[in-house]
Amino acid sequence: MRRRFFRPAVRALLLACVVAMAPAAMAQDAASAGDSYDQQFARARELASSGQREQAIALYTAMLQQSPANADVRLARGRTYAWMERWPEAEADLVAVTTADPDYADAWSARGDMYLWSDRPQQAATAYARWNELSGDDPEPALALxxxxxxxxxxxxxxxxxxxxxxxxADPARVDEYLASLQQRIANQEALLPTGLRWALRVGGTHTSFDPSRESWDEYEVSLRRKFDRGSLALEMLEADRFGEHGTAWALDGYVTLWDRAYANLRYQHSSDALFADHIWRAELFQGVGKGWELSGSYDHLEFDGSDTDMFGVGVGRYFGNFYARYRMLHAPGEGSGSLSHRAQLRYYYAGNADDYFEVNGGYGRSHEFDSGFGRVVGSSHSSFGVEFVKFLTPHWGFKLGAGFANDVDGYDERAVSAWLYSRW
Known part of the structure; x- marks a missing residue:
């Protein structure tokens, strides 16, 4: 019994060894079969570019055994290791090449790529800076840097x-795209303006219908925002037609940079009409932490005729690539434990800049969101869902379209559509 089991096991082990050693053996045969250096090098590059990278590595290694000081082969192997995300081996090869020949521009380029791909941007910048020094008027090193x-x-x-x-x-359109990607991204993207622009005008409104049917609501806004060195400030006029009545409110909405990776939103709104709160004060602090994370805490105080409402919120956001995701929890003290609600949003900057994005958002819970634009609390809502699309046709002109649904808002389902026009100068 042991002998019958042992022999198949040995055969399987030997077969596995043969399969594992086959690429290296084939590479060694290719390197010693009389092919010229150029033929071997071309074959290895073809293997690497066609996805057969283990075979390429084996062939490069066989060539280096014959010529250990060949910088071109070691560079090619280092690049291939980097494509395979085998960072220690890639770094060892590329550092060896740049150490042996500090003026080898392509090696510094490859070393910078390897550091950037492995999430080491500071080291990538150092490598690209050396490539930039060696490359004269070539724009590519400057773009990489x-x-x-x-x-x-x-x-x-x-x-x-x-x-x-x-x-x-460099191609101007390509440079413009890179410059646009440097625009800061924050939770309220409209509070920021691109470099060189100081003023922003926003005009638009929302139409809301109900099921069961009742008189629809129309809400309008005009906002003029001025950018300053450390933030921006907007003067807003809000109007609403609800329940056959018309109301107007005025607001100041400001964003200010504080310390490293921190900024705040401060807002005051006033109205003497019954459709809005008499006074609204708002403060929210945002603090970036770690890699791409953002924590926030907010406080809203609303004064209505004869009653006040306080709302406390905490949130966590995450910036990754061209995406921004955020979760926010809101608590309004009241009878018993008060009301607790949740809200989430996912934004995609589809053009790679900070202007153009598509967003989906949703909420759950009573009083799940305070509408800071119109100074009202969405009460008794079970859940909501919305989408927004923002597009700037030029740096100076853009628009936003939105749609939303909320169920069981004081016994009614809401369906809302909105449209906004932007002008910046």
Missing amino acids: GRAHRAAGDYDAARADFTAARARG
Whole structure:
């Protein structure tokens, strides 16, 4: 019994060894079969580019055994290791090449790529900077250096790099795309303006219908925002037609940069009409932490005729690539334990800049959201869902379209559509 089991096991082990050693053996045969250096090198590059990277590595290794000081082969193997995300082996090869030949521009380029792909932007910037020094008027190193500085969060340096690439003859449209990607992204994207623009005008409104049928609501807004060095401030006029009545409110809405990765939203709104709260004060603090995370805490105080309402919120957001996701929990003290609600949003910056995005959002729970734009609390709502689409046709003109649904809002289902026009200068 043991002998019958042992022999098949040995055969299986030997077969596995043969299969594992086959690429190296084939590579060794190719390297020693009389092919010229150029033929071997071309064959290895073909293997690497066609996805047969283990075979390419084996062939490069066989060539290096014959010529250990060949920088071109070691560079090619280092690049292939980087494509395979085998970072230690890639770094060892590429560092060896740049150490042996500090003026080998392509090696510094590959080393920068390897660091950037492995999420080490500061080291990538150092490598790209050396490539940039060696490449004269070539715009590509400047673009690569800008990408590394952008990944490291040094937007001023990245902007200078992209501008230098333009001066060297880089495609203007490509440079504009990179510069647009440097715009900061925050929870309320409309509070920011691109570099060079100081004013923003927003005009639009929302139409809401109900099921069971009752008189629809119409709400309008005009907002004029001024950008300053550390933030922006908007003057807003809000109007509403509800229940056959008309009301107007005025608001100041400001965003200010505080310390490193922190900013705040401060808002005051006033109205003497019954459709709005008499006074609204709002403060929300945002603090970036870790890699792409953002924590927030908010407080809203609303004064209605004869009663006040306080609302407390905490949130966590995450920026990753061209996406932004956020969860927010809101608590309104009241009878018993008060009301608790939840809200989530997912935004996709589809053009890679900070202007154009598509967003989906949803909420759950009583009083699940305070409508800061119109100063009302959505009461007794079980759940809601909404979508928004923002597109800037030029840096100066854009629009936003939105649609939403909320069920069981004081016994009615709401269906809302909105449209907004933006002008910036």
